[in-house]
Amino acid sequence: MTDIRFILNATDGKARTGVLSTPRGDIRTPAFMPVGTAATVKAMLPGSVRETGADILLGNTYHLMLRPGAARMERLGGLHGFMNWERPILTDSGGFQVMSLSKLRKLTEEGVTFASHIDGSRHLLSPETSMEIQRQLGSDIVMCFDECTPYPCTRDEAETSMRLSMRWAERSRAAFGERPGHALFGIQQGGVHPDLREESADALKKIGFDGYAVGGLAVGEGQEMMFGTLDHCVDHLPTDRPRYLMGVGKPGDIVGAVARGIDMFDCVMPSRSGRTGQGFTPRGPVNIRNARHAEDTRPLDETCDCPCCTDYSRAYLHHVHRAQEIIASMLLTWHNLRYYQRVMEDIRAAIAGGTFDDFQARFNEEQARGDIEPL
Numbered sequence: 001m002t003d004i005r006f007i008l009n010a011t012d013g014k015a016r017t018g019v020l021s022t023p024r025g026d027i028r029t030p031a032f033m034p035v036g037t038a039a040t041v042k043a044m045l046p047g048s049v050r051e052t053g054a055d056i057l058l059g060n061t062y063h064l065m066l067r068p069g070a071a072r073m074e075r076l077g078g079l080h081g082f083m084n085w086e087r088p089i090l091t092d093s094g095g096f097q098v099m100s101l102s103k104l105r106k107l108t109e110e111g112v113t114f115a116s117h118i119d120g121s122r123h124l125l126s127p128e129t130s131m132e133i134q135r136q137l138g139s140d141i142v143m144c145f146d147e148c149t150p151y152p153c154t155r156d157e158a159e160t161s162m163r164l165s166m167r168w169a170e171r172s173r174a175a176f177g178e179r180p181g182h183a184l185f186g187i188q189q190g191g192v193h194p195d196l197r198e199e200s201a202d203a204l205k206k207i208g209f210d211g212y213a214v215g216g217l218a219v220g221e222g223q224e225m226m227f228g229t230l231d232h233c234v235d236h237l238p239t240d241r242p243r244y245l246m247g248v249g250k251p252g253d254i255v256g257a258v259a260r261g262i263d264m265f266d267c268v269m270p271s272r273s274g275r276t277g278q279g280f281t282p283r284g285p286v287n288i289r290n291a292r293h294a295e296d297t298r299p300l301d302e303t304c305d306c307p308c309c310t311d312y313s314r315a316y317l318h319h320v321h322r323a324q325e326i327i328a329s330m331l332l333t334w335h336n337l338r339y340y341q342r343v344m345e346d347i348r349a350a351i352a353g354g355t356f357d358d359f360q361a362r363f364n365e366e367q368a369r370g371d372i373e374p375l
Helices: 046-051 060-068 070-075 079-083 093-102 128-138 154-178 193-207 225-237 251-258 267-276 307-311 314-322 328-352 356-369
Strands: 005-012 016-022 027-030 031-034 057-060 088-093 103-107 111-115 121-123 140-144 182-186 211-213 244-245 263-269
Touching: 005 328, 016 328, 027 031, 031 057, 031 103, 031 128, 031 328, 046 328, 057 060, 057 128, 060 070, 060 088, 060 093, 060 128, 070 128, 079 111, 088 128, 103 193, 111 128, 111 267, 121 128, 128 140, 128 154, 154 182, 154 193, 182 193, 193 225, 225 251, 251 356, 307 328, 314 328
Parallel strands: 031 263, 057 088, 088 140, 140 182, 182 211, 211 244, 244 263
Antiparallel strands: 005 016, 016 027, 103 111, 111 121
C-alpha cells in the first residue's frame, strides 16, 4: 500500500518492540508521541523535543484547520517545514475534538457540522474533508475520520456509533487513495463491549490499513476497565501492523498497555503537567509547588539526564513556578517529555531482553513508593 514498513524485532508475551520505517525517519516502538496540537509542543523548541528522544510528533486536524487553516498551511509548504520538524508527524482526524470542544455539533451520515470553539464559525468535517486537510498538512501518518464513542453510553449507542465509524473508515480509505510515503491508520471503536470491538476490527481488516488504532478509551472509563477492554480488543488487530492507543496516557497506563500489545501512544499529560508544576519521576509525580521543595537542593530526578535535572534544583523550580516565570514550564515540560522517552527506552530494552515482566513489576513497585524518600 505504501513504502512505510513495520518490522517486529522482538516480543515478550504480548509486548512487542520494533521499528516503523518512514521516508522521514524510523520510529522505534513502543513509541510515545509528544502532542504538538497547534504546530508546537507547548514550551518546547522542536530541536529540544528531538533531544528528549522523540521520533515522531502528533498534530491535530481540528485545531490546524481552524487556525491557521489547512490551505494556508499547504501554501506555506506543509506542517513539517512550518513548525521546523522534519521527522515523522501523525495527525489525528479531528473526530475527538469535534466531540469534546466544538459547539452546536450536528452529526449526520455525511459527517459532523460544528461551530468553532474559537470564533463560532461553521464547518463540516467528513471523511473526505478530513483526508483532504491531512493531505494539505502533509502528515506522514493520517488517521481515518471517526466518531469517538463517549463514555458512559448504552450498548445500542456504542453499536450505532461504531458502525457509523466503520462506514466512515471505508470512505476515508477511498478518499485517501494511494499516497506512497504516507500511511493511513484505521480506528477501532465499540466502547467497552468485546463483541463490538471484534466486529469493528473485522470491518477495518476487510478495508485494509497500514496501522490500527484503538479509539474510544481513556475517556473516563478508568484504568481497570481500559485494561479489561485492551485484554480482548487488541487480539483482533493484525500482528504485522502497528497498534496505536489514542490519547494514553499516564506512565502506568502506557506500561500496562504495552503488556497488552500496544505499540504507539500520545498524550498531552507531559506538557500539561509541566505547565501546572508537576514533574514525573520513577517514584511517581512530584508537585513542585509544595512548600517542602522551597529549600531542597536536590534535582527533580537524580536519575535523569535532562537539563532541568542536571542544571537546576527543586528549590529553583519551586521558586520560578510560584513566581509564574515561563522558564518553569520550559524546564518541567522538557523533563516530563524526557521522562516519558526514558520509560519507552526502558520498555524497548526490557522486551528485547525478555525481561518485560520483571520491568513492569519493578516499575509499578517504584511508582507506588512515592517521592517522600530520597531517590
